[in-house]
Amino acid sequence: MRIAIRPAAVLMTLSLAAAALAGCSEEAAGDKDPAGAGACKPADVKLVGQVRNESNPYEASWLAGGDAFAKSVGLTQQRLTYGGDSTKQQEQISQLLAGDTKCLVMNVLPNGDSDTAPIVKGADKAGAFLVTQWNKPADLKPADYKTWISHITYNGVESGKQIGDALAKSIGGSGGIIALQGVLDTAAAKDRFAGLQASLKENAGVQLLDQQTANFSRAEALTVTKTLLTKHGDKVKGIWAANDDMALGALEALQQAGKSGKVAVVGIDAVPDAVTAVQNGTMTATVSSDGTWQGGIGLAIGFCAATGKLQVKDIAADNRAFYAEQFLITKDNAAQFAQPKTDPADFDCANVFKRVAGPLK
Amino acid sequence: MPLIALVGLVVALTVADPDFLTLRSLTAVSRTAAPLIVLAAGATLIVLCGGIDLSIAALASLSTVLLALWLPDLGGLATPVVIAVAAAIGAVQGLAHVLLRIPSFIVTLGGMSILSAVALVVSGAGTVRVVDDSTVKWLELYVAGYVPMSAAMALLVVALIAAVVKATPLHSWISATGYSESAARLAGTPVDLVKIGAFCVSGACAGFAAVMLVSRQFSGGPTMADNLLLPAVAAIVVGGTAITGGHGSLWRSLAGALVVTLLRVGLPIVGVPSAYEQILYGVIIVVAVALTLDWSKVSIIK
Numbered sequence: 270m271r272i273a274i275r276p277a278a279v280l281m282t283l284s285l286a287a288a289a290l291a292g293c294s295e296e297a298a299g300d301k302d303p304a305g306a307g308a309c310k311p312a313d314v315k316l317v318g319q320v321r322n323e324s325n326p327y328e329a330s331w332l333a334g335g336d337a338f339a340k341s342v343g344l345t346q347q348r349l350t351y352g353g354d355s356t357k358q359q360e361q362i363s364q365l366l367a368g369d370t371k372c373l374v375m376n377v378l379p380n381g382d383s384d385t386a387p388i389v390k391g392a393d394k395a396g397a398f399l400v401t402q403w404n405k406p407a408d409l410k411p412a413d414y415k416t417w418i419s420h421i422t423y424n425g426v427e428s429g430k431q432i433g434d435a436l437a438k439s440i441g442g443s444g445g446i447i448a449l450q451g452v453l454d455t456a457a458a459k460d461r462f463a464g465l466q467a468s469l470k471e472n473a474g475v476q477l478l479d480q481q482t483a484n485f486s487r488a489e490a491l492t493v494t495k496t497l498l499t500k501h502g503d504k505v506k507g508i509w510a511a512n513d514d515m516a517l518g519a520l521e522a523l524q525q526a527g528k529s530g531k532v533a534v535v536g537i538d539a540v541p542d543a544v545t546a547v548q549n550g551t552m553t554a555t556v557s558s559d560g561t562w563q564g565g566i567g568l569a570i571g572f573c574a575a576t577g578k579l580q581v582k583d584i585a586a587d588n589r590a591f592y593a594e595q596f597l598i599t600k601d602n603a604a605q606f607a608q609p610k611t612d613p614a615d616f617d618c619a620n621v622f623k624r625v626a627g628p629l630k
Numbered sequence: 631m632p633l634i635a636l637v638g639l640v641v642a643l644t645v646a647d648p649d650f651l652t653l654r655s656l657t658a659v660s661r662t663a664a665p666l667i668v669l670a671a672g673a674t675l676i677v678l679c680g681g682i683d684l685s686i687a688a689l690a691s692l693s694t695v696l697l698a699l700w701l702p703d704l705g706g707l708a709t710p711v712v713i714a715v716a717a718a719i720g721a722v723q724g725l726a727h728v729l730l731r732i733p734s735f736i737v738t739l740g741g742m743s744i745l746s747a748v749a750l751v752v753s754g755a756g757t758v759r760v761v762d763d764s765t766v767k768w769l770e771l772y773v774a775g776y777v778p779m780s781a782a783m784a785l786l787v788v789a790l791i792a793a794v795v796k797a798t799p800l801h802s803w804i805s806a807t808g809y810s811e812s813a814a815r816l817a818g819t820p821v822d823l824v825k826i827g828a829f830c831v832s833g834a835c836a837g838f839a840a841v842m843l844v845s846r847q848f849s850g851g852p853t854m855a856d857n858l859l860l861p862a863v864a865a866i867v868v869g870g871t872a873i874t875g876g877h878g879s880l881w882r883s884l885a886g887a888l889v890v891t892l893l894r895v896g897l898p899i900v901g902v903p904s905a906y907e908q909i910l911y912g913v914i915i916v917v918a919v920a921l922t923l924d925w926s927k928v929s930i931i932k
Binding site: 322323347348349350352354355356357359360361363364365366367368369381382383384386387390406 | 649650652654655657658659661662757759843846847848849851853854855857858891894895896898899901903904905
């Protein structure tokens, strides 16, 4: 095939291209104005909850909480899951934002810190109300945006200390413990271990015999605990684990060593197996962030803002990015957490910031 | 034929949710599809030659990391450099395939794991944020207010490769290689060069897809594009290109990529529960291939 160059055609193509490029814009044409706060009727609000997957009990409870809130205001929650795939999460968000965004409310669990920025920028451009949880880079702040209402996370230092104290109490304030750390370069693992260290300072009788990482994994925790039990023998009175999966792995190791019930074990996350273990006494304590509340509260805050009951500009700076209250679960209150449920009063517009435990620093 | 599948899918999604068929929503689909289109376009050349490239997604992931790392120092130059590096990596795989006589499946399978590991090491196993994205931001513009720049670029890449292939003897060389490599060799086709070239272009496409991903996500990550491998292969097959080589075209892969993207983002958006989403995805892919395959041209099924 021979290609003939036709000057006129080339010229026309080029000028067309130039005209098109000159018309380049930052946004797709037909964009609506960002939502005027409080312009929506409750029935027009669209509620969306997005988590990684429904097969994880914690995230399933999150979606259940979102459904419960949606039902309480006569709406339904659109459930989105992205299977832990950052690319897919962005694709879903950008498709969602291409629809009607005027009264859109999103309660999103970003896959990682770096996934938060594109979600926030997209929502801001489209004027959709957004609440994010757990992950965000430190320099990205809701206060700099109009419709990114809040970011909710949990204080790992506090939860690490809470279970450290519970462990110290259960072994009578003195004795040796071992610590199972999470994935070392995550903020969660670092914060939680810092909490343990703070707890050790206050409980001078408790001695940290050894600490090793088991990467938040149940299987690794089993082997690491076995090794440490062999090494330290009966000196080990308690095991501190940075999450419940590792705590459950440690329980298995204790069982295999015939020490079941003789060594106190604590974890964080309140996964159903751990709550059951706390309930029947094999585990001492765990900490719950209350997934059902998380699923409901993000939508509640957005709903209140969309319907005008809450003016974003009036929200206190401390409530725009905050640590939420978390709950230590021990044998006394485990039954309460075995069946996760929501309290509609928590989602009342006057109460949505009731669980703020402190501003995010 | 892939167009029928595409239109059918849009109609079905619109029936499921009438709000789906809006200009904004279709614009978003085309923007989302852009990296997948580019990835699939490059890999199509290799499939046409009768091979397969399993390393494209890992190579794209590595490229996002490299781009994110190099942007602060190289600025606007980072984009062409990354694409060139990706093309070189592709060419190396092509050389290994041709010179060492290893099946492309194995070479690129090895390449995939090597490249993912390199990406993990280079990035420190974490995401690299792009603070100043001014030099890749142009991909996020909209041409004439409606067409996302990334989609326009993807179209340009497909058009360019398709035009070059069509205007040169490459067209017959590629399909001859794909249909019967030994016959092509006897006929004097530079089979080895064609294959290395195909791998090189596929690598460059992976690099360009990475630039699009970085501009969209403001960061580079060692696993960012990994989940695009199967969608890219699906896009090629759904488009009607024979996985056995020889028969097919880049334009078919473009349509295939749009079908796959519609399935990826469309199903959850119109409210299909996630468990059924996977079932529907599988069924629709199989049906779409059944629709698009040109049986008269494909005599061997592997």
